[in-house]
Amino acid sequence: MTERLATGAPTAWGSDAMQNRIRRRYRQERLFRGLGIAALALAGGFLLFLLTTIVASGWNSFRATEVQMAVTFDPARLGVDAAAAKADPNLLAKANFQGIMGDASDAQFGRGVRIVSDGAWLTLRDMAQADPSILGTTQTVWLLTTSNIDQLAKGAFDLTIDAADLPVTATEIALWKRLNSEGKLRTGLNALFLTGADSVDPELAGIxxxxxxxxxxxxxxxxxxxxxxxxxxxxxxxxxxxxxxxxxxxxxxxxxxxxxxxxxxxxxxxxxxxxxxxxxxxxxxxxxxxxxxxxxxxxxxxxxxxxxxxxxxxxxxxxxxxxxxxxxxxxxxxxxxxxxxxxxxxxxxxxxxxxxxxxxxxxxxxxxxxxxxxxxxxxxxxxxxxxxxxxxxxxxxxxxxxxxxxxxxxxxxxxxxxxxxxxxxxxxx
Amino acid sequence: MNQMSMDVGTALGSSEAVADAAPKMTARNVAVSYGATQALRGVSIDVSTENVTAFIGPSGCGKSTFLRCLNRMNDTVASARVTGEIQLDGKDIYAPDMDVVQLRARVGMVFQKPNPFPKSIYENVAYGPRIHGLARSKADLDGVVEQSLRRAGLWDEVKDRLADSGTALSGGQQQRLCIARAIAVNPEVILMDEPASALDPIATAKIEELIDELRGKYAIVIVTHNMQQAARVSQKTAFFHLGSLVEYGDTREIFTNPREPRTKDYITGRYG
CATH class of the missing domain: 1.10.3720.10 (MetI-like)
Known part of the structure; x- marks a missing residue:
């Protein structure tokens, strides 16, 4: 090299060695770009996978299933005096709404079959407190279902496998099918998830x-x-x-x-x-x-x-x-x-x-x-x-x-x- | 005498040094060290309002270091140690009872690279008077801003866009804005550290004209690499070399008849 400089001969840009060097340089540039794009694509792919999985399994938590049923607001069963409660709805705060809900459930779905969530009586209480005149009448209401029915309604279970392997009972499946065909189930916004705190029951748990x-x-x-x-x-x-x-x-x-x-x-x-x-x-x-x-x-x-x-x-x-x-x-x-x-x-x-x-x-x-x-x-x-x-x-x-x-x-x-x-x-x- | 010195000779400004009244600032036997490094030793100089004083010398000769002693900007360098005596109006500026903030308001500074604040042109000029409480009212402040910009020769160029950012101006305008900002606090001395070195020749010429106009109102000290510039704008010149003051005298004398051989060599372009 020093000799070349000393003699002052022009650089042979057209020589094979030089051309090879240039080709190698371009190859390296392409390789580097390719690696960069691959890295980005991989990271993007993982992110997409993560988001898809989470959204796919998580969006259902913003929805809840309700069942339609007839509930009789019997003052005797509630343990309140109808006339007094109509004058002061606060008396209803401690009334036995669990009782009237249980009675209605036993009558319509069979004794001991849990379809309605344990916390759904709160809906009944709020109804009665808002309008005490419903005391003594029978009302058609939509009540929150248990998590099992909710999951069945959202299609979370693979019903083709043996029922014994499922966390739901055959009775629940049969009931869900019946209610579904009768149009007595609906799935809507789960307000409780956005306004509530934790609970042992998934359908009542909130964030x-x-x-x-x-x-x-x-x-x-x-x-x-x-x-x-x-x-x-x-x-x-x-x-x-x-x-x-x-x-x-x-x-x-x-x-x-x-x-x-x-x-x-x-x-x-x-x-x-x-x-x-x-x-x-x-x-x-x-x-x-x-x-x-x-x-x-x-x-x-x-x-x-x-x-x-x-x-x-x-x-x-x-x-x-x-x-x-x-x-x-x-x-x-x-x-x-x-x-x-x-x-x-x-x-x-x-x-x-x-x-x-x-x-x-x-x-x-x-x-x-x-x-x-x-x-x-x-x-x-x-x-x-x-x-x-x-x-x-x-x-x-x-x-x-x-x-x-x-x-x-x-x-x-x-x-x-x-x-x-x-x-x-x-x-x- | 070679060609170079002839050029410098013809660049000499028309104004002769005038006899000093009482000097504004006096430095006696000033030495500066950064840690173990001696940057400057034994410098004694008088600075007056009547004459522009130029500091010349090759890079690293200590001229900027000395300039920064005059308003104690070296205080911001932790390792710097200044000895000797520097007086402003007969009062030692390194005395314990000297208020540095007030000193820097009286001894303003313009830096090598234009450094306007990233605020509006108006705010740039108004900042100094505002922090020192120099304006009593908004109208008063407006007046100070206008007068400062006029003195810096920038008013006609910016009067319609005072709200624009100071950093949007051209380099030469930015430097004049910095001069206006320094003038606005009504200083007694203005130190300029190579104020035109980052500017094109036309902007440089404007700065030089400005310096000439400001002479007599403020004691001006200018550090420059450019010997023609020193010859054009100053009446007194100090030549620094390797951390010491080699020669100090009337600019005309220094450029036409230097006493020291080192000064002569530098001025005739033998090194530097």
Whole structure:
């Protein structure tokens, strides 16, 4: 080569060796592109598979089956005085609606055959309280069915196999076929799933309790970790001297971000429950624990955002006599805000999907009521998914997928918010 | 004398250095070190309002370092240590009771790369007066903004689009906006760190004209790589080399009759 340069002979671009080199280069480029597209296609395929499976098995949880039946609102069986109840519907709150529902079921479907859900009497009570004049009459009502009938109606069972292998009885199948042909079954929106809390009966189980628990927790997490994280990042980036101590703090924060989440659960258990005696299973404890976990993520994202602010802007502001705090609040924070918010929201999204630390602080309790405050027992969305996925009952399979759909929708919403905020606050140069 | 020095000679501005009244800033025996590295030693210079002072010298000679001592911008560099004495109106600016924020308002700075805030043109100029509480009312502030932009020779070009982003202007306009921003806080000294090095010749000419117009109102110190520029805009020139001040005197003297051989070699283009 040096000889060639020395002699000054022109490069032989047309030579075979050179042409081969060029062909090889093009082949490598094609190969690289092909690999990239294959990787994307594979990832997209998996995502599609995941979403299809979940939606296919989960969309039924948003629907519920009801059966039509005649119920007699007999005041004697209800144990109330009709005249008094008509004057004050509140007297009906403790009336024996289970009794009149059981009587109607025994009469129409046979003794001991469970078609109507145990919780369906609430519908009867609400009806009677809304209109006490129906006392003493017989009404045709649509009542929630048991999970087995619901699953039969949704076609969840393969009826071609031996009935003994099915979790439903032959009586139930026969009854379902009869009711279906009589047009006494209907499948509609499952409002209870979106408004209720957990239950032992799949047809009565709802997601709202867990969702609200997650909301309450995330509020605590945001309120604690955002200001702490952003202030720490600003102090470390803009004010702290660069020395051995700040190096140690930086390494510690990076390590904290990499600590497995279950360890934070143990920390929460030891500090908040055992030492500070805070209420078990409460959103405040879950929120604090998740805040510990989200804090380093926010610090790291915020520091990166602050570092990305050009030093020339700081010089400009200092050069006309702005104090360091004014430089930070007037110039650095507005420019770093999109990055800070994006990091925070992604940290929050991670906290929303976190399960392990919540198990450690007792948030996997079975709760049939929606939490009303930060200190009441609650569970969280991912924990609810975990609990339901453990349940053997066929009806909980679709509930699990339904809860996953709700969780994914919220994650999508949060990530969408992150993108929106980033674009909104981004300063164009 | 070779061709190069003839060129510089013809570039010399028409205005002669005038006798200084009391100097605005005085530096005595200033030395700066970054950690173990000595960046500057034994610099003594007077800066006055009557004359524009230019600092020239090859890259890394310490001229920018010295400039940044004059408004204590070196404070932001953790490892920098400044010794010696620098006075503004006879008061030591490194004294413990000196308020750095106030000092930087009195000694303004224009940087090498135009660095307007990513805000509107109006906000860029109004920021300084606002944080120092220099304007009593909105009308007052409007007046300060207009006057500053006029002095920076930018008013006619931007008066109809004050709400546009400062970063949308051309490079030369951005630099004049930065000068307007510095003027708006009514400084006594303006330090310019190679203000035209990122600009085209036409924008450079405008900046140079502007510097000439501002002379007498503000004590101006300009660092430049460009010797013709130093010759055109300044009346006093300081030549730095390898961290020390080699020669300081009237620009005409330095360019036509340098005392030091190193100055002569640099000016005639033998190195640098």
């Amino acid at each position: 709202w309790g867990a969702l609200k628990g997650s909301f309450l927790m995330l509020i605590i997490t945001l309120v604690i970790s955002f200001p702490l994280g952003v202030l720490s990042a600003i102090y470390l980036e803009e004010f702290a001297a660069k020395n051995r101590w700040t190096d140690i703090i930086e390494v510690s924060i990076n390590n904290l971000a990499a600590v497995p989440s279950i360890i934070f659960g143990l920390l929460g258990l030891a500090v908040f429950l055992n030492t500070l005696n805070m209420p078990r299973s409460a959103p405040i404890v879950g929120g604090l624990t998740l805040a510990l976990m989200t804090f380093p993520v926010i610090v790291i994202a915020s520091r990166a955002a602050i570092k990305a602010v050009p030093p020339s802007i700081r010089d400009a502001a200092l050069g006309i006599g702005a104090s360091p705090v004014q430089v930070v609040f007037h110039h650095v924070i507005p420019l770093a805000l999109p990055g800070m918010l994006t990091g925070t929201i992604l940290g929050m999204a991670r906290a929303l999907g976190e399960t392990a630390p919540l198990l450690m602080i007792g948030m996997r309790a079975f709760l049939t009521s929606v939490p009303q405050g930060f200190t009441q027992p609650a569970t969280a969305l991912p924990v609810q998914i975990f609990i339901w996925s453990d349940n053997v009952s066929r009806g909980f399979v679709e509930k699990t997928s339904g809860a996953i759909i709700v969780l994914l929708l919220f994650l999508l919403l949060i990530n969408g918010l992150a993108i929106y905020l980033r674009n909104k606050f981004e300063v164009r140069w």
